[in-house]
Every structure is written in structure tokens, then in C-alpha cells.
Amino acid sequence: MKRRPQEHQEHVRDEGVEDEVEEEEEVDDEVDAELMDEDVKEERAGGHQAVVPGVVYISYIPPRMRVKHVRHFLSVFGEMGRVFLQPEGESDILGLHYNEGFLILIKKGERRVGLGNVFLPTGKWRRGGGYLHRFHWCHLTERLTYERMVHRQRFRQEISQAKRETNFFAANVDHSKAIARAANKQRKEGGTVLEKTWTFKQKSTEDENLAKAREKINRIEEKTKSSRKLLTQIFGKPAV
Structure with missing residues (x-):
């Protein structure tokens, strides 16, 4: 008999919770109905377009800044996806610097202006970053894959060239020893x-070239003299 008030209180609480849940469900139903009405309006206007993540380009990365720092500072502009930073030259891990970066902006936040001017350098001639229109992350991955392939191919060519030179030098050394x-x-x-x-043929000097030209002129003059002498013997001397 003493437990009945507690049971009554629990029953009242359960009824209150059920009423709150029913009210929340009614609110959710109203929101869903409004969203459905908006979707229907959009479909009637021109069709529902899916949200496509955009790629943002950053032209300058401050020194000692990593991916986690970039993600932390730029998270106020919206929900972010992948982040890629291009290393500047070859250096150790502690002294690694980045010269540019790309990131995926999945959903814009409240601060929509000034994203490209966050990491602008002071006193350097570099253009600011910004949203890349009609640029997708697959384009960046394809470009990086192509650059890696070119780098590997160039590295293989350099290695093969070094091997050929080494083998040629070793063969010459063995031949000279034999x-x-x-x-x-x-x-x-x-x-x-x-x-x-x-014996190696060397390029003739200017004096040698002049001597050859004189010899050629002398040979031509001798030929003309001999031809004139022959003509005088045949036809006689010309009348003066």
C-alpha cells in the first residue's frame, strides 16, 4: 500500500515523457513536411541538385604549418574533407616547408568570405588562393600520379645512363690492362x-686558309696561260 504513490508518480512521469516524445515527433513531422514541400518546390523549379564538394586552392602556406594546423584554422569556414599540401623542395621532416595546398570544402559555414586570403604572404609576389571552379579532387590525384610517373621514369633513365657509363669505363679499364x-x-x-x-685533324688557321686560296688562284692563272699559249699556236697571234 505504501508503494502506490511512487507507482502513481512513475506513471505520471511516464505520461509526461510520452507527451514530450509525441510533441517532438509532431515537430519532426512538421519539419519533414516543410523540407518535403521545399524539395517538391525545387524539383518543380528545376530539379534537385546534389551538393558537390568544392576544391579550394591556397597559394601560400606559412612555415612550420602542417595539415592539422591548416584544418584547425580553416574549419571555421565550413566542413572540410581531404587536405593536400605540396612540399617545397627536399628537406628533412622537421624542416619541411609547403608552398601551396588544396582542400575539399564539403559544406560552407557561416564565414563564406575571405577563405582565399587567410594565408596570404606579406611582401611576396604571390597571388591569393580561392575556389577552383569545375575542379575536382580526381583532377589533382591524376596530376600527382602523372608527376610521380614522370619522376620515376626520369629516375630510371638517370640510373640506366649511369650504369652504361660505369660499364663503358670498366670495359675500357679492362681493355687497357689487357x-x-x-x-x-x-x-x-x-x-x-x-x-x-x-692522329687528329685540326682546324686550319687563317694563314693556312690564305695560302690555300693563293695556290688555287695561281693554279687557275697557270691554266689560263697554258690555254692562251695553245690558242696562239693554233690560230696565231691576234692582230693588234
Whole structure:
């Protein structure tokens, strides 16, 4: 008999909670109905468009700033997705600097203005960042994949070139050692060693070019003299 007031209170509380839940459900139903009406209006106006995440470009990253810092400072502009920062040159992990960055802005926040001017440098000639129209994250990944492929291919070419030069140098060294051993063997046997010599054609000097031109002129004059002498012998001297 003493527990009946408690049971009555619990029953009253349950009824109050049920009333609150029913009121919340009614509010949710009203909100859903309003959203459905808005969706119907949008569909009638021109169709419902899905929200596409936008890519934002940042032209300058302050020194010592990492991805977590960029995400922390730019989270006030909206919900962010992936963040990519381009390293500036090759350096150690502690002294790594970034020169530019890309990030995905999934949903805009209250502060929609000035996102591209957050990390603008002072006193440097670099343009500010901003929203990239019709630019998707797949375009950035394709570009990075292409750059990595080009870098690997160039690295392979450099390695193959270094291997060819090393092999050529080693082959020449072995060949010269074999020639030296053969020459020493011939000397010990008392034979004559014929050393190979190389002759290289050098470019003629200006005096040599002038001498060749004079010789050519002299040859032409001698030919003309001989032809005139032959003509005088055949036809006689011309009348003066």
C-alpha cells in the first residue's frame, strides 16, 4: 500500500515523457513536411541538385604549418574533407616547408568570405588562393600520379645512363690492362712492341686558309696561260 504513490508518480512521469516524445515527433513531422514541400518546390523549379564538394586552392602556406594546423584554422569556414599540401623542395621532416595546398570544402559555414586570403604572404609576389571552379579532387590525384610517373621514369633513365657509363669505363679499364699485359709479355720475350698512335685533324688557321686560296688562284692563272699559249699556236697571234 505504501508503494502506490511512487507507482502513481512513475506513471505520471511516464505520461509526461510520452507527451514530450509525441510533441517532438509532431515537430519532426512538421519539419519533414516543410523540407518535403521545399524539395517538391525545387524539383518543380528545376530539379534537385546534389551538393558537390568544392576544391579550394591556397597559394601560400606559412612555415612550420602542417595539415592539422591548416584544418584547425580553416574549419571555421565550413566542413572540410581531404587536405593536400605540396612540399617545397627536399628537406628533412622537421624542416619541411609547403608552398601551396588544396582542400575539399564539403559544406560552407557561416564565414563564406575571405577563405582565399587567410594565408596570404606579406611582401611576396604571390597571388591569393580561392575556389577552383569545375575542379575536382580526381583532377589533382591524376596530376600527382602523372608527376610521380614522370619522376620515376626520369629516375630510371638517370640510373640506366649511369650504369652504361660505369660499364663503358670498366670495359675500357679492362681493355687497357689487357693491352699493357700483352706489351709487357712481348718485351720480356725480346720482341718489338708497336704502340698504337692516333692522329687528329685540326682546324686550319687563317694563314693556312690564305695560302690555300693563293695556290688555287695561281693554279687557275697557270691554266689560263697554258690555254692562251695553245690558242696562239693554233690560230696565231691576234692582230693588234
